[in-house]
Amino acid sequence: MLEGEAATLALGAELASLLHAGLVVFLEGDLGAGKTTLARGILQGLGYEGKVKSPTYNLVEVYEISRLYFYHFDFYRFDNPEEWEEAGFREYFNGESVCLVEWPEKAGASLPAADLRVRLGVAGTNHRHVEVQAPTEAGARCLKRWQARGSLLAPPAP
Numbered sequence: 263m264l265e266g267e268a269a270t271l272a273l274g275a276e277l278a279s280l281l282h283a284g285l286v287v288f289l290e291g292d293l294g295a296g297k298t299t300l301a302r303g304i305l306q307g308l309g310y311e312g313k314v315k316s317p318t319y320n321l322v323e324v325y326e327i328s329r330l331y332f333y334h335f336d337f338y339r340f341d342n343p344e345e346w347e348e349a350g351f352r353e354y355f356n357g358e359s360v361c362l363v364e365w366p367e368k369a370g371a372s373l374p375a376a377d378l379r380v381r382l383g384v385a386g387t388n389h390r391h392v393e394v395q396a397p398t399e400a401g402a403r404c405l406k407r408w409q410a411r412g413s414l415l416a417p418p419a420p
C-alpha cells in the first residue's frame with residue numbers, strides 16, 4: 263500500500279535503480295491512479311531534475327539521461343489501435359531505450375510486450391495499491407531484485 267504521493271514517488275525511485283536499456287514497463291490503472299506520479303518518481307530517481315510532464319497531449323515525452331534513451335508514452339487519447347501503428351513509435355522500442363507506457367491497452371495487441379506491468383489502483387483519497395507482474399525473464403530478474411531491495415514492494419510481514 264502506498265500512503266500519499268511521496269510513497270508513489272519513492273516506489274518509482276526504487277524501480278529507477280533497477281532499470282536497464284531494453285526494458286518495457288507498462289503503467290496500468292484508471293485515471294488518477296498515480297501512473298504519471300510513478301513515472302515522475304522513476305525519472306527523479308534516474309537523476310532527472312526538470313519538470314516531468316504528463317504525455318497525455320503529446321503522446322510521448324523523450325528524455326536522454328546519461329546515454330539512456332527514456333520514452334514516456336501515454337496512449338489515453340487513442341480511439342483505436344490503428345492509431346498506434348500510424349503514430350510510428352515502434353522503432354522507439356529497441357535495445358537502447360527504456361519505454362514506460364501509460365494506457366498500453368489503448369494501443370492494442372501489436373504494442374511490444376511488457377517486461378514489467380505495474381498496476382496502480384485508488385484505495386481511498388490518500389492511498390494507492392500496487393501490483394507488479396513480470397511476464398518476461400528480464401522483467402522477472404528485475405522484479406526479484408526489486409522485491410529483495412525495495413521496502414515498498416516487499417510482501418507484508420506475517
Ligand SMILES: Nc1ncnc2c1ncn2[C@@H]1O[C@H](COP(=O)(O)OP(=O)(O)O)[C@@H](O)[C@H]1O
Nearest residue numbers: 264266267270293294295296297298299388389
Ligand atoms: N499513493 C498516493 N496516495 C495519494 N495520492 C496519490 C498517490 N500517488 C499519486 N497520488 C495523486 O494522485 C493524483 C493523480 O496522479 P497521476 O499520477 O496524475 O495519475 P494517472 O497518471 O494515473 O492519471 C495526483 O494528484 C497524485 O498526487
Ligand SMILES: [Mg+2]
Nearest residue numbers: 297298316364
Ligand atoms: Mg497520467
